[in-house]
Amino acid sequence: MAEQAYTVASDSETTAEEKSSIPFPEIAIGIDIGTSQCSVAVWSGSQVELLRNTRNQKLLRSYVTFKDEIPAGGITNQLAHEYEMLSGAAIFNMKRLIGRVDTDPIVHASTSLPFLVQTLNIGVRPFIAALVNNMWRSTTPEEVLAIFLVELRSMAEVQLKRVVRNVVVTVPVSFSRFQLSRIERACAMAGLQVLRLMPEPTAVALLYAQQQNVNDLTISGSEKIAVIFNMGAGFCDVAVTATAGGVSQIKSLAGSTLGGEDILLNTMRYLLPEMESHFSTRGIDEIRKMGILRVATQDAIHKLSFQSNVQIDVDLGNGRKIYKVLDRNGFEEVNKDVFEKCESLIKQCLHDAKVEVGDINDVILVGGCSNIPKLRNILTSVCKQELYTEINTLEAAVRGAALEGAVASGVNDPFGTLDLLTIQATPLSIGVRADGNTFIPIIHQNTTIPARRDMIFTTVHDNQAEALIIVYEGDQNDVEKNHLLGYFKIVGIPPAAKGVPEINVSMDIDASNIVRVYAGVVMPGSRSPAAPLMEVRMPTVDDGHGWCAEALERTHGSSLDLVTVQKKAGH
């Protein structure tokens, strides 16, 4: 792996056309980019195999160190000790930071990490830097991820003895399409082409579908309802899936940015209440102390999964010592909000899937947090069911991604092991701003994809010649609380009284999860669109997008607004 240089091939995003026109000559590998750990798997011809690095590890730490100016990822690099990762020279948790702006609470929570995360609270990308020879060297989450992926790719190429280009990557359910585009960009920078970005629990669902298929090969076999809960360091996701005959249909998805990292921060704050102010100066000494506290807390949390209480004894130097005994109840109390949110996510997902607790056949818990007793209790008590044990909690997602990689590459298995299909659903609604500041969903949350929906809008002013289509993704009524995906203008609306022109907005999500928005104007009685139609691929926004909606409002006011056309009663 000596030739692994920091090569960033291309910054251009792959288009759907490229994706679909390439006949797949190779089996795509599955990658699970975790907040804290990463893994790679591939269909070997008869089963899924996890790839290992030269130190025989299959779960690889997700970080990149900038020691001596040469970046090195967690795959090739051997840390001298745990604290090296916390010295400020290593960037980690990039999955939590990617595609977020500096007003985001997740970015704010990351400011207590040992490397530099600087926020100015103006809605732009945060400044991220690694400490190299006592100097902060700037980087971006995409760049860090790309460096890591380059190492991952060369590791896979060495083992598979072939070029690796196509990948299926698992992503959190709560990722916005803007964040997904950043993941795709990082992959493109590393020379990898993304065949699918798969929400993590849906990858687990595919693995489950394969396991069930082995037991029952008849397509008419009865449908099994499974609840899948995945909680790693950075995110938690829930999916409800209906499985039969190797077909996994995702009925609902729910996700949040809560993860082990939040549990860790809450617990650190409990141990050292003045933590933020204590470490705010970020001198070498503070960074070292924060690393010590972090490692000790992490260790304590792990122990609490198997014992009822734990002793924490940390020496922060200068006579500052922390000595506390934390029991399981105390730990659960400190993280009450996290656990409550997990419970409500599961309930919401069941509700959205219109599944009764009695209909559930299996409850699957995966991810780095799956040993936490409280989480296990929540899941078994909400679903009134013991946990499914036939699955490796840390490898399930990557194994599912590898299966999808083989299926999407068109691999046929004579034994029918790959007769699998995931029918995905879209986790967040997509719609436009209309009726003032209201978010009007056009494709609703949990709609099966591919999907296409349309809706008619009209003008709010007499002789309004132009209208702005502002596309958002999310589930909040107030547009500003949703993710802005992009905007464009419909022009050439013929002069007419307000409410007369019909502005048709159509949205399309294809099987590769690409969103296209089509819009055009038709005048009543007219036989053709008044102006050429628009086709816009989303997202179109780039960094600093937090400002765009405000700027549009400031510049144009309501002059380009839209309202929905009331549907006739009885439809």
Add this chain to the structure above:
Amino acid sequence: MACTSLSPSNNIINHSFRASTPSRAPTNNRNQLRISAVYATAEVSTQNALQTASFYQVLGIQNGATCQEIKSAYRSLARLLHPDVASSNGADEFMRVHAAYATLSDPEKRAVYDSTLFRRQTTAAGLSSTGFNEMNRRRRTWETDQCW
């Protein structure tokens, strides 16, 4: 999903506009032909055939099929038509199958659909040779789709 049941084309733009206009402009059968004459002449025959197909016919099952039969018919068709499996077809066929499944697998929507289906079939029989017939069916399908 309105558009899917209307036209099995990959031409999405024509698609969505064809889909939207029927509800508002009653004379629109002719409009559509004018908006995209090439498209219409090329595909009008298959299009008619598919539009007249009921959700039961789309799934290839009997009108009185059980829930279990609906689900397994949907899964078998998904294995053939989903774009992940059949990359050449585009998404339209799968979306049509899913629309049928989404209605028929929900008891309430199925009851509503069954009642409109009955009406539609009787109307169709009564007006079998008039030009209105085609349009009538087309509109009905579109409205039913909108319900869910």
